[in-house]
Every structure is written in structure tokens, then in C-alpha cells.
Amino acid sequence: MAATLEGGAVVDERALPGGGADALLTRLRERFDDRLVTAGDARFDAARAVWNGMVDRVPLAVARCGGAADVAYVVREATASGVPVSVKGGGHQIAGAAVADGAIVIDLGGLRAVDVDVVSGRVTVGGGALLGDLDWALGRHGLAVPAGVVSHTGVGGLVLGGGIGWLSRSRGLTSDHLVSARAVLGSGEIVVTDESHEPDLFWALRGGGGSFGAVVEYTMQAQPIGEVTFGTRVVPLAEARDALAAYGERAASLPRELQVMVKLQKIAGDRVGAFTGTPAVTVEWLWSGDAAAEADAERMLGLSSFGTARSRRMRFAEVQSSQDHRYPHGYRYFLKPGHLRALDADVIDVMLDAASTMPPEDAQIELLLLGGAVADVGEDDTAYPRRDAALAFNVTGGWRSAPSDQAHVDWCRRTHAALARFAPAGAYLNFVGAAAAPDLADVFGAEKLARLRRIKGRYDPADVFRSMAHITPADDTVTTTRPPRRTEQDAP
Numbered sequence: 001m002a003a004t005l006e007g008g009a010v011v012d013e014r015a016l017p018g019g020g021a022d023a024l025l026t027r028l029r030e031r032f033d034d035r036l037v038t039a040g041d042a043r044f045d046a047a048r049a050v051w052n053g054m055v056d057r058v059p060l061a062v063a064r065c066g067g068a069a070d071v072a073y074v075v076r077e078a079t080a081s082g083v084p085v086s087v088k089g090g091g092h093q094i095a096g097a098a099v100a101d102g103a104i105v106i107d108l109g110g111l112r113a114v115d116v117d118v119v120s121g122r123v124t125v126g127g128g129a130l131l132g133d134l135d136w137a138l139g140r141h142g143l144a145v146p147a148g149v150v151s152h153t154g155v156g157g158l159v160l161g162g163g164i165g166w167l168s169r170s171r172g173l174t175s176d177h178l179v180s181a182r183a184v185l186g187s188g189e190i191v192v193t194d195e196s197h198e199p200d201l202f203w204a205l206r207g208g209g210g211s212f213g214a215v216v217e218y219t220m221q222a223q224p225i226g227e228v229t230f231g232t233r234v235v236p237l238a239e240a241r242d243a244l245a246a247y248g249e250r251a252a253s254l255p256r257e258l259q260v261m262v263k264l265q266k267i268a269g270d271r272v273g274a275f276t277g278t279p280a281v282t283v284e285w286l287w288s289g290d291a292a293a294e295a296d297a298e299r300m301l302g303l304s305s306f307g308t309a310r311s312r313r314m315r316f317a318e319v320q321s322s323q324d325h326r327y328p329h330g331y332r333y334f335l336k337p338g339h340l341r342a343l344d345a346d347v348i349d350v351m352l353d354a355a356s357t358m359p360p361e362d363a364q365i366e367l368l369l370l371g372g373a374v375a376d377v378g379e380d381d382t383a384y385p386r387r388d389a390a391l392a393f394n395v396t397g398g399w400r401s402a403p404s405d406q407a408h409v410d411w412c413r414r415t416h417a418a419l420a421r422f423a424p425a426g427a428y429l430n431f432v433g434a435a436a437a438p439d440l441a442d443v444f445g446a447e448k449l450a451r452l453r454r455i456k457g458r459y460d461p462a463d464v465f466r467s468m469a470h471i472t473p474a475d476d477t478v479t480t481t482r483p484p485r486r487t488e489q490d491a492p
Helices: 021-035 044-048 068-080 131-139 155-161 199-205 237-253 291-301 316-321 345-355 372-376 402-420 440-444 446-459
Strands: 002-004 010-012 036-038 061-064 085-088 104-107 114-117 122-126 178-184 190-193 214-221 228-236 258-267 275-287 308-314 332-340 364-369 391-399
Touching: 021 036, 021 061, 021 068, 036 044, 044 061, 044 104, 068 085, 068 104, 068 178, 068 190, 068 214, 114 131, 122 131, 131 155, 131 316, 155 214, 178 199, 190 199, 199 446, 228 237, 228 291, 228 316, 237 258, 237 275, 237 291, 237 345, 258 291, 258 345, 275 291, 291 308, 308 316, 332 402, 345 402, 391 402, 440 446
Parallel strands: 061 104, 085 104
Antiparallel strands: 002 010, 036 061, 114 122, 122 214, 178 190, 178 214, 228 275, 228 308, 258 275, 258 364, 332 391, 364 391
């Protein structure tokens, strides 16, 4: 039978064993009061919104959680009622995994505290914190944790998918700096995991995605960092082939203190909507080494004879927010990622051919140099896959309104398919899933995926957490006796 809920939402109650959807909402409202946002509430559309404007999902309710005990309560009650859950930290994932149709959304937005221990360099971050919260809290003390490149990204999702950005080559992935995590499991248990406690879970949380629990707190080891040099060189399309070839020849030998992001795009300037009609190559670079070697940094790129450039010394937190205007909330985004072995003539041909058919607004091909500290950690030491990849690439469309959907999606798919002919297996986990469920064997490799499925079977055998990269429990582990746990007593 169908039940009509407050606000007009309709749910099939035959699938709900715990007294139906209305009974579940009643129990949740007794605990959450006005922190439970449902259809018909004036706040509902804002509560269910995510960064990507292409995503328009309607959950059963959004529960604004104030701590681990709230999260555990939602998990137990929703699971007992047969209602799915999803977890919203920053809501920035390209496929909008934070919100699922008909689900109870566990909203961690109230958990944004950042606590810095200046003596040890340890930083504890709430599960709803954004990169900007982390960057500025650490920056006041001359510290940083390597993170992504847009400051309104959620810390949690970044860590769980690995975390690549401006300091990856010099200092490693975000997840490589994880010391411990506090998580709510599918059973509602609250556990603390680190290298010594629940080590398999700790392994999986560093790059394996959000399929294993709702992480409400991350403790990470920060590193000292002073000012860095951030530079940009814009190369006209007429010079693009020679400039890309020159960079491609040098990329593999560049020092790890030099991070480089190359974009073929039609945007210019420092404001949203400053689109040009002609594509150009933009080379953005960050030097995090000795300030005395700053002049050598750009020389090493081999691009001084192409286009125009500017650079300046700045705080790392300023660099982290310098891309924010490019990726505002509510725009429509489509992205397809991959890896490349090298920027060679064949890849350059594909990029330049794609430039001739770029749709309007913010279409781009982005290349991020990897290696360095990313490859210092062993492939089997964490769940993060493909540490030997030389370059990550993204084919992306960003636009304002639905009438442009098909043009951007088609261009992204065509361009990605052309580049994929030269790509090894895998793609950066945080960017997969925009078009369809990702091939996880391709992302992780068969052996690593099998280990992740075994861990899933031990820590979430009921498959409560179904992230964008949904790892299912291995059949032979679902009934396995669970290991001893370092648990916390949940509040009533």
C-alpha cells in the first residue's frame, strides 16, 4: 500500500518493515525535533540540495545530526524500518551521492569543528567540515594537510576517496595523513579505527570510499608549510601544440615540490562567467619548495617562450580558495576521469581536436601531474589504487541551465572515449560515477576490490552504506564472526 507523507511525498509501505515511513518519521522527530527536515518544510529544497545542479533527488527526510550518537540513532532506526540512508558531508561529489531518493539523509553539516594541536601537529576535523575550515585553521599556525583544490569541498569525502591536490607530489595524499577515524557502522556501533584498532577498516577508509560507515571525525597529521609560489601561464591555441609537447617532455622529470595543472579551456579572468570564445591552454603551477628556487620552478616547465605568465608568493590557504569561483554551487556539472601514462603527441592531438568542438560555457580538459610523494606509499598499504599513475585527467562540462545538458554530456563522453584509448586502467575515485555506476574492478583492480568486499562483509554485512562507488559485501564474509571492536557506548 502507498503512504502519503507530510508534504505529499509518496512511499510504498510494503517495503518498510518497521511500522512504515510515518512511524519512522515520528520516531526521528521525537529525537531531532526541527532538526528533521521533510517534504513540505520551507527548508527542504535547500536541505536536499547538493553542489551539482544536475542532481535533483528527493529523500524521505534530512536529519541534521549533532554528533555520533545522532548518526547511530538514524542508522539503527532507518535500517530497522527498511529505509536506506545516505551521508552528506560537503555534498560536493560529482554524482551527488550525498542524497538518495527515498532515503534518510544523515547531514553532518553541523560537525564542522577543527581542533588543532600545535605541539603535535595533529588536527581533528568534524565529518561535515569543508576544506576551507581545515585550511584556514591550520594556516594560522603555518601548517597544512594536503587537500583538494576547491575550498568548499567536504573534507570527509576527500579523505575517503584518497585526496589529490596542490601538495600531492610534495607531501602525499590527504588520506596518507589520516591518523585515526571515528565511524558509525551499519549496526549503529561507534568505533575508533587506526593502525592498531580495526586495521582493516582503517585500510579501507584510506581511499576505498564511503561504503564502510559514516565517519563523523577524522584525526590527521599536519605538516609545516610557509608561503608558496603560485603561477599561471596562458598559452594561445596557435602555440598550444608546441607548448604541450614541451611540457610533456619534461613532466616526468620535474621535482616533487612543483605541482602542475594543465587545462585546455575557454574561461579567462578571475570571475564566474568570464568566458572567451577561443580555447587556450592554461598552465597553473605551485612551488612548495625553497623560496630561493622559485625562479627555477617555472624555468623547469620549459614554457617561458609561450604565452604570458604571472606568479606571486602567497599563503597556501589562499591558493586553496583560488579555484572556488570556477565551481559554484548550483551549476550543472558533468565529469569523466581517467589516468594517462604521458602527455605525448597522440594525447595532444585528441585534446586539440576536442577544442574545436567545445560546447559553450565552462568545458575543459584538465591534466594533473602525479608521482612524487603519491608513489612513496606502497600500493598495498592503503585502499587508494593506481599510485603509479603519471597523470590524472578530467573531461568536464560546467554550465548554468538544463537546455545545455546534452551538448556538454555528449562532448565529455566523446572526448573521454578518445583519450581513454591511451589510458591505463583506473581513475581517481572521487571523480567517478557521474554517468553510471563505475566499474570498480577497473578503478581498484581485482585483488584490491576483493579485499575491500571482504572488509565490507565484516563491517557492513547488511549493506547499509551504498556510496557512489558501491562496494558490496563478499558472499563468503557476510556471516563471518566479527572481530573484537573498540566501541563507544552510544547515548540513548
